Structures are given as structure tokens and as C-alpha cells.
Amino acid sequence: MCGIAGYFSRNGSWASAQVMLALYAQQHRGQESCGIASTRGTHLVAHKAMGYVKEAFPEEKLKAVSGTASIGHVRYPTRGSSALENTQPYIIETLSGPIYAIASNGDIVNYDEIADELRVKGVHFASNNDGELLGRFIVYYHEREGMEITDAIRLLMKRIKGAYSAVFLAKENLYAFRDLMGFRPMMLGKVGDDIAITSESCAIDILRADETREVNPGEIIVVTPKNEYFLQYNDKPLLADANGKHQVRRHCIFEMIYFARPDSCQFDEYVYGVRNRIGARLASYDDFEADVVVPVPDSANFIALGYANAKRIPFDMGLIRNHYVGRTFIKPDQYVRDESVRQKFNPLRDFFAGKRVVVIDDSIVRGTTIRKLVRMIKGAGATEVHLRIGSPPVKYSCYYGIDTPTREELIANRMDDDEICEYICADSLKYLDRADLASCVARPEDFCFACFDGNYPLPKD
Ligand code: SF4
Incomplete structure (x- = not known):
């Protein structure tokens, strides 16, 4: 990036x-x-x-x-x-x-x-x-x-x-x-x-x-x-x-979902507004009772707010992020990433006990981080963890400046949604649909979605 x-x-x-x-x-x-x-x-x-x-x-x-x-x-x-x-x-x-x-x-x-x-x-x-x-x-x-x-x-x-x-x-x-x-x-x-x-x-x-x-x-x-x-x-x-x-x-849609700061305005719209709309779209998929909506901080915060407001379920910060560890996705190797997850997130003590929790994240790339987080939340006493993702499954590598791993390492290439749900130990898993993601930006025709649909605007030599 x-x-x-x-x-x-x-x-x-x-x-x-x-x-x-x-x-x-x-x-x-x-x-x-x-x-x-x-x-x-x-x-x-x-x-x-x-x-x-x-x-x-x-x-x-x-x-x-x-x-x-x-x-x-x-x-x-x-x-x-x-x-x-x-x-x-x-x-x-x-x-x-x-x-x-x-x-x-x-x-x-x-x-x-x-x-x-x-x-x-x-x-x-x-x-x-x-x-x-x-x-x-x-x-x-x-x-x-x-x-x-x-x-x-x-x-x-x-x-x-x-x-x-x-x-x-x-x-x-x-x-x-x-x-x-x-x-x-x-x-x-x-x-x-x-x-x-x-x-x-x-x-x-x-x-x-x-x-x-x-x-x-x-x-x-x-x-x-x-x-x-x-x-x-x-x-x-x-x-x-x-x-x-x-x-x-071909603006990078991942900038709007994950990378950019929510207070930035780019590609002619505010990032936080797009993330709010993503959350509201995700909320329209669900018809269940839950006690609390919790984001994986920080990039999923506004997606979770959009979800919580649309569903009228309380939003809360059950996971505390250590801001001095840095982003796990952009750490250069797997060992450093694994260590970073443990050091980076800590659940609030007693917060999750007995609760049905909707956990919101922006994307799943390898699946290792979210697996650890879901287990951490269940270990803290949550009775149900429903995972909602603010983007479609990442199935293709990026050639335009984002360090997505090889296709073999992307979990969505190896498993279907049910298998991923089981692997990460969630009670349910839903991704945002590609068309619904497109509807969250004003001019979807100006965006690159290649890591979701493989439609690369420039071929790799
Ligand atoms: S492939 Fe994905 S990450 Fe890369 S520029 Fe396109 S949308 Fe962004």
C-alpha cells in the first residue's frame, strides 16, 4: 500500500x-x-x-x-x-x-x-x-x-x-x-x-x-x-x-473497505459513509436476535455502526486493540502476524459472557486472524458468534499495490463458506455480496473489484 x-x-x-x-x-x-x-x-x-x-x-x-x-x-x-x-x-x-x-x-x-x-x-x-x-x-x-x-x-x-x-x-x-x-x-x-x-x-x-x-x-x-x-x-x-x-x-475498492482512514474523502466520497452503507447492507441479510454488535477494530468500526444502527442492536467495543502493534494484514510474514494477533486484541473481561454476538470484520484473507478472534470471544463466554464480513470472499491476488497473498493462501480459494465458518468456529458466516458492495459507492463503474471477481483491469505480465 x-x-x-x-x-x-x-x-x-x-x-x-x-x-x-x-x-x-x-x-x-x-x-x-x-x-x-x-x-x-x-x-x-x-x-x-x-x-x-x-x-x-x-x-x-x-x-x-x-x-x-x-x-x-x-x-x-x-x-x-x-x-x-x-x-x-x-x-x-x-x-x-x-x-x-x-x-x-x-x-x-x-x-x-x-x-x-x-x-x-x-x-x-x-x-x-x-x-x-x-x-x-x-x-x-x-x-x-x-x-x-x-x-x-x-x-x-x-x-x-x-x-x-x-x-x-x-x-x-x-x-x-x-x-x-x-x-x-x-x-x-x-x-x-x-x-x-x-x-x-x-x-x-x-x-x-x-x-x-x-x-x-x-x-x-x-x-x-x-x-x-x-x-x-x-x-x-x-x-x-x-x-x-x-x-x-479503476479506484481500489479495498481502500474504501479497509485501508483508508474513515475521515478521508477520496474517489469523491467519504470513506466512513461508504463503510456505514456496507454495514446497513449486511444488516439487511439477517433476521435474528442478538445482544450486541462488536467490530474488529479499527477498520470495521464504521461497518459495525452501520449494521447496528440498521438492526437496532446495541453497538459496543468488546475487543480492545493495542494501537502500537500495527496492522496484522500488512505485517510481512506469517510468524510476525500470528504473534501480532495475540498482542493486538484483548477481549473486555466479563463483556461477552452469556451474549449472542454479531462480530463485524472488513474482510477475510487467510482466515487465521479471525479464527483466533472468534475463539478468543467464545473463550470469553459468548454463547453465539455470528460473523459478518463487509466484503465478498477474497479469491484473487492484487497486482496493484496491496500485499494480498498468493491465491493458494487465500482461504476462500480452498474452502466454501460453510467450511470457512466451521474452520473459524463461528455459529454463522455471511459475506457482503459483490453487487451490494458496488451499490455502496456512487460510481461503481470507476472501481476495481479484481480481488473479488478476478476481473483485472490491467493484465500482469
Ligand atoms: S485487486 Fe483488489 S486490492 Fe487490488 S486494486 Fe483491485 S480492488 Fe484493490
Whole structure:
């Protein structure tokens, strides 16, 4: 997944401090490592570290990377190991020194093809990460083929297939661009004369932007010390929809279900509103008595509220989450995930005893986390546990920036609903139907649902 931020300061304040605040607000998008790079006009400075933003950037580190424009990144690994060399932003050295840097969110589906092509032209890679590929592509075509940077980004959009929301520093200028389908969210804000770019609107809110809007799919934003301007990859539709009229968009529906913060507004609607509607839809499937509706915190909170309000069953927080453990789904390996579940959730003592409980979660991926939770709730005395899931069964891997496991590891590929219900020890299990999920967003035709239906908008090479 990952989160990005960029800031151009025209009032002498540290852009790095603003980027740090934006990364801090987007820590939920990646907790493995983080970094900030800034321009001082003639060269760049950077600091990267494993772990959380708050620990990585005490004041002296922020000062060490202060500059007029900064970009930053919080990492959740998809391609590449958990190591500092895969931490972004990537700094790209040239004979003139370190004058380029890039931070990106997403995955490239034709990575091998493009990387091999660049290697043949003499380009060397320090990592196997998508962000570096994007940066080296732009720098190659700008430095060696003499293209304007904006033309190199246009060429990138034509050649490189996949999901990317990226910020790029080149000498004293800041660039931002988003893939043609808009898989990952990306926001633009004006803060007085300054310009801010973030993955999610909750981070733009922290920066107190006066005006905000979404960065359009295929848009290129250029911010210089004198002005800013906005270009589009192609004035004509790149891919036609059924009516032949619009560029096809494919926003990630999982952002609305699970990843994004509920206070973010993206793809033109508030995340918490979509989650409320998902809960209400799920509630329409049930016709039974229960004592309490309990979410698996935090991403299922608003889904559970929607369910509880629609069914008029009390909503309560029976599971307490330790916020310092991080998200289990985005932990890089199974052992760490297993340990995290135990450390992360604890049931309120006496809360569940003798109760019929509706437990709401956003999705089931491997099934291991929810199995432990259901057993934990039953062990705490619940007489019935009915599990309701705010999405259809996850049956396909994601190639666009979400680290879903291989198809073999996805429990919905190995078992049917009854078998899963038995495996996780629930009294009943229901998923949200694909069509009902689609009805919870205003323009379902603009979304990717591939991990549920296998209908991939871009084929994997
Ligand atoms: S495959 Fe699933 S997780 Fe990946 S972009 Fe599409 S909806 Fe999102």
C-alpha cells in the first residue's frame, strides 16, 4: 500500500516538517519504514529509517533534511524485502550529484519488461522496487535523451502499466503524477501560497489546506519557485468505456473497505459513509436476535455502526486493540502476524459472557486472524458468534499495490463458506455480496473489484 506526501514551501518554513506531519497522519498506510528527501536548490538531502515516523524524525533529523520542497514516504512492502535499501524516497545520483528523488505508492505490472529495457541502455538499479523504476525511467529520458521532465512522465504513463501515485523532486522543482486509472488515492491542497500533495485527505486536513481536490488520473502537477501548473497525460480518452466516452478509472475498492482512514474523502466520497452503507447492507441479510454488535477494530468500526444502527442492536467495543502493534494484514510474514494477533486484541473481561454476538470484520484473507478472534470471544463466554464480513470472499491476488497473498493462501480459494465458518468456529458466516458492495459507492463503474471477481483491469505480465 504505502503513503506519500510532498510539500512546496514559499514562506521559508521547513517543507520537511509539513511532510513529516502528513506522513504521521498516514502511518496506517505503512509502518515498516519511512523517509523524507528535500531540495536545497542545487542538491538534495535525505533521511530514511526503519520503523515509525515519530521515532525516525525527531527535530534534529527534520532540521537535517529541511529544504524548500520535500517528499516523503511510509512503506508497506509489496515488492522488495524489508530492508533500508527498499525504503523510499529513492535518491538518484547523477554526475551533478543527488538532484532527483522519488516516492511512490502502487505496483508496476510490467516491471520486468521496463527494468530490462533500461538495463540494456546502461541504467543500474540499487533495489528491485517500483518507485526506483519510475524515478530511473524519468531521469534516463530527461538526462540522456534530453526530454523535458513532463514529457518523460508522459512517456512513463504510456509505457509503464500499473498503479502509481508519485511525488518527484528534480533540482528545485516538485512534480506529482498519478497513473491513468487512479488506483491509489492522491490529494492536492493549497496552503496559502504553498502546495501540498498527500495520499489521503486526512493528511491534507492536518496541513490546514485552504483548497483541496483529488489529483486526476493521468494528471501531472509541476510546482516551481515561481508558479505551479497542471497537465494531463492525454486530452483524449486513453481507454473508452462501454459508451466510448470516458477514460476508464479503476479506484481500489479495498481502500474504501479497509485501508483508508474513515475521515478521508477520496474517489469523491467519504470513506466512513461508504463503510456505514456496507454495514446497513449486511444488516439487511439477517433476521435474528442478538445482544450486541462488536467490530474488529479499527477498520470495521464504521461497518459495525452501520449494521447496528440498521438492526437496532446495541453497538459496543468488546475487543480492545493495542494501537502500537500495527496492522496484522500488512505485517510481512506469517510468524510476525500470528504473534501480532495475540498482542493486538484483548477481549473486555466479563463483556461477552452469556451474549449472542454479531462480530463485524472488513474482510477475510487467510482466515487465521479471525479464527483466533472468534475463539478468543467464545473463550470469553459468548454463547453465539455470528460473523459478518463487509466484503465478498477474497479469491484473487492484487497486482496493484496491496500485499494480498498468493491465491493458494487465500482461504476462500480452498474452502466454501460453510467450511470457512466451521474452520473459524463461528455459529454463522455471511459475506457482503459483490453487487451490494458496488451499490455502496456512487460510481461503481470507476472501481476495481479484481480481488473479488478476478476481473483485472490491467493484465500482469
Ligand atoms: S485487486 Fe483488489 S486490492 Fe487490488 S486494486 Fe483491485 S480492488 Fe484493490
